[in-house]
Amino acid sequence: AQSVTQPDIHITVSEGASLELRCNYSYGATPYLFWYVQSPGQGLQLLLKYFSGDTLVQGIKGFEAEFKRSQSSFNLRKPSVHWSDAAEYFCAVGPIQGAQKLVFGQGTRLTINP
């Protein structure tokens, strides 16, 4: 069955430090991969997505992610975090069973130390 694993439930980094959030997936074909961010009290906003082509994908707010088929991973990175990046981050994979469904990971909560 399709699944997404975000191994880190909670990560704390200092402002200005680099960030990498991990995402591993299990999927039987070429996946479509997404990273979403949820700020406190808000809905989810798309950061970036990968469908095909260049495996390094650029997103909004200075984020990027790299698709590594051999490792079944789609890790999110940012070279220098800002206090406003404190949020929960979700990785997702689709399509599921030929339908317009996504499977989401458990989420990683990011805390920024000043």
Next chain:
Amino acid sequence: DVKVTQSSRYLVKRTGEKVFLECVQDMDHENMFWYRQDPGLGLRLIYFSYDVKMKEKGDIPEGYSVSREKKERFSLILESASTNQTSMYLCASSFLAGGPGTDTQYFGPGTRLTVL
């Protein structure tokens, strides 16, 4: 910008009550989704709809039903609310073009439902 709105940000109901959660999108999207979000479990799909009057069960449909009478509106119904349905409920929509699963889902702000 796509806008997905949900009727309430916070809702408190009693066990056994019938609860309606409303979602409206303004971008003429074909697909609409209802998720529940619980700590440590991420988002789990309850129901989705790819057209008016069409619906498909998600991963956790038990205790819920949905209604889509108009393209822009997708309602989630808790027939008899129970305490284990206390959760954050998120609505999303997406455009069909590009094929199944390929389109970005746009999310509403969520409704935090508490069932006492």
